[in-house]
Amino acid sequence: MAPVWLVLFQLCAASSVSAGLNADGAALLAFSDRLRAPPATWNASDASPCGWSGVGCDPLGRVSTLDLSSLSLSGQLGPELARLPHLSTLSLSNNSLSGELPASLFQLSRLSAVYLDNNNFSGEIPAAVGGAARLSTLSLFGNSLSGELPAALFRLPRLAVVYLNNNNFSGEIPASLGSLRNLSQLYLGVNALSGEIPPQLGDCSALTELHLQMNQLEGRLPPDLGRLRNLKSLRLFDNKLSGEVPPQIWTIPTLEFLIIYNNAFSGELPPAAAALRSLRNISLFNNRFSGPLPPALFNQTLLAAVDFTNNSFAGEIPPSVCSAGPLEQLNLGFNSLTGTVPAAVGRCRSLRRLILQRNLLTGPLPEFALGSSLDYLDLNRNRLTGPVPTSLAYCSNISSIDLSGNQLRGPIPATLGELRGLKRLNLARNNLTGEIPGEISSCRLLDSLDLSFNSLRGPVPPAMAALTSLSRLSLQDNRLTGEIPEFLSTFSGLFQLQLGGNELQGRVPSSLGRLQNLQTLNLSFNQLSGPLPASLWRFPSLTFVGNPGLCVDCPDGDSQPVCQTSALTHCRRPGGRRRLPSAAIAVAASLSVVILLLVLLVLALVLKMKKKTRSHRQADDPEPDISEASSLSSLLREVMAATENLHDKYVVGRGSHGTVYMAKTRAGQTFAVKKLAFAKQKGSSSSMKREIELAGKIRHRNLVKLVDFAVTEQVGLILYDFMENGSLHDVLHRIKPPRPLIWDLRLRIAVGTAHALAYLHHDCDPCIVHRDIKPMNILLDADMEPHISDFGIAGILDQCSGGAETTGLVGTFGYIPPEAGFSTRRTRESDVYSYGVVLLELITRKRTTEPFFPEDCDLVRWAIAELDGTLEIERIADPDLVREVAGRAEEEEVRSVLIVALRCVDKDPSRRPSMRDVAGILESMKSGSVKGEHS
Known part of the structure; x- marks a missing residue:
């Protein structure tokens, strides 16, 4: 036991320290006890806390400010801060404080500013906040606060700045805020607020910034907001607002930022928009605005960014665009704009991003000015003609160019090689000719190069070996010749390589197998020959079809997919005979029987003659009763x-x-x-x-x-x-609620239909062209096995009809190939096209025409436009199908069938595969699926 004198000494010492630190300091020490890692300078032996870090005092030595922001503090707030009666400013921002806000904090009569943003506070704002009569600034953004906004908060007469964004507040915005005549900044974005915007907001005459974005607000925008004549920033994006923007909004002279995208606003932009003299940024994308673009809007001298993407604007782009102000961004994509791209756009040196994709623009591209600041150019899916301008070389800062899906012609300019910062170049689906310029190899940062679906000729330039940064290279569907370059195997980051649909010859380099990152490979429909390197057997057989000289040299009994498929032949072994796939043997065995049965059909078709209409019978004669x-x-x-x-x-x-x-x-x-x-x-x-x-x-x-x-x-x-299950059309589109269609069933329907068409086209002599392939003519039995109906019936009716030679289109709209506009003759390639449309219907579960398709657009054009040169099935596929196959092996099967579909609907009939090839490709996938299920 300690001596009495020692105990008395300790008590006296403690009493001395306690008496030395004033009450404010004691309150702060008690507050710090709740924190982990409190400020190191806070010393209990000091007489006053006025010298402590983060503590500010008034002339009488009383704590008036406390700023401990960005100190990595954690812990919770207690009632201790309420013992600082002269505290006016509290800042604890950017820490890791948690728990609920203490109600006692808002009982401080002198409290004017509270900064508790970017912490982990939860719970509701205490109703006691209404007692902070002098509160002018409340910053609570970036927490996990919830509940409804307290109406008492918006009755505080001095309230000027309110930051409650990025929380979980719900309910409606209180109408009581209309009494806040000093309110200048109101941030309520990124919450779960609902209901309508209260018109009382129009009474907050001092308001300069109103941010209500990313909530669930609905209804119309109140015209009362037009009375906010000091408003500079209005952000309402990502809500459910609708109707027209009140004309009063377009006349606010101080408005600098109008950001209202991702809503359902409609109507036209009025000429009164010219009154927005201070406008710097206007973003209306993903709404339903329509009508012309008001030229006066583009005459604003401060306008820097315009984004009207995905609306229904029509008419021409005003020639005055970019002629008055420092325009940096012009995004007008996904509208119905017509006319040409104004020449002023090319001369606009301030312009950095020009995005006009998916409109109806025609004519040539503008010439670009020396010293252009352009770094992003996207004009894809328009109707632009003429050459790719050589003046693009003046855009020395450009990193991305997309001119795909137009009607550009002529050669690819060699001057593009001067764009040393270019990372993405897409000139696909145009009418470009000539050879790929070797100068493009100077674009050493190029990550994606797409020149597919043109008429380019010649070899792949050896100089392209310098493009080692490429991750995507697509040169498919051109007229390229020569061999597949060995240097492609040095592109270690290559993710996608598309060389299909050319005239490439020679062997497939085995070195391509070293590309460990390669996920998509297409070498189909070339003139490649020799054994397929085993290092590439990991890719589906679809990758290599359409190369008659290409074969696989598989050991007997090899179970790898390329060895089991009927889509690829097996190499002839020395001293042996070429192994035939079992399917080929079966066809050969039955061919003689089929030919024998169809001899009469040949004779009948040859001897068929046109007959004249009986002169003594009239078209309106009553139809006899066939039952008799x-x-x-x-x-x-x-x-x-x-x-x-x-x-x-x-x-x-x-x-x-x-x-x-x-x-x-x-x-x-x-x-x-x-x-x-x-x-x-x-x-x-x-x-x-x-x-x-x-x-x-x-x-x-x-x-x-x-x-x-x-x-x-x-x-x-x-x-x-x-057929018990009706037609494929019924199953896909008519039956309500829709019948679930798993991928295995969709693939089985595709395979069976392909085999039937292959039989009609290749095993019947002469071949039978169906002429009207569509889901209505594909019937499903009790086991959902497909059966084509009406084969030959279209031809029979046309040839046996009393009319003259057919002059109109034969078939059903949406399934008729493009060449039918020039000839009424239907060929096997016509059936292949129609079958490709059926495949797209199986994948998308969409009809050939849908209300949301653009005007004059069918399923084929919509799918190609949505894919935009990619094979991302989630862009077009039935959402149920996407969810089913995501992350599974079947996802690659869906992608492979999509490739077959796109090949079948190629606008050039000579590029379409035969139904025999299609049946072989799909059968190999079906066999693989069955094997995978039972393995």
């Missing part, structure tokens, strides 16, 4: 009785070639009977009969089986097996 026809078999008579002579109540579908009825016989069989109407021409019924007889002899598991038929002078009946 003597040619009806007993089965057809039973079908007629079951359908009450084809009463409308048994109709299950109507198409371009007739009406389909469902019939159930007494024996329990279910059939589909199609009624065909054709013109009255002498001999037409007998000709029709011969055609249907021959078509009925064609057999394939993915063709609808013709069970029976009957033909009169004017009407034909064709009896099919009934």
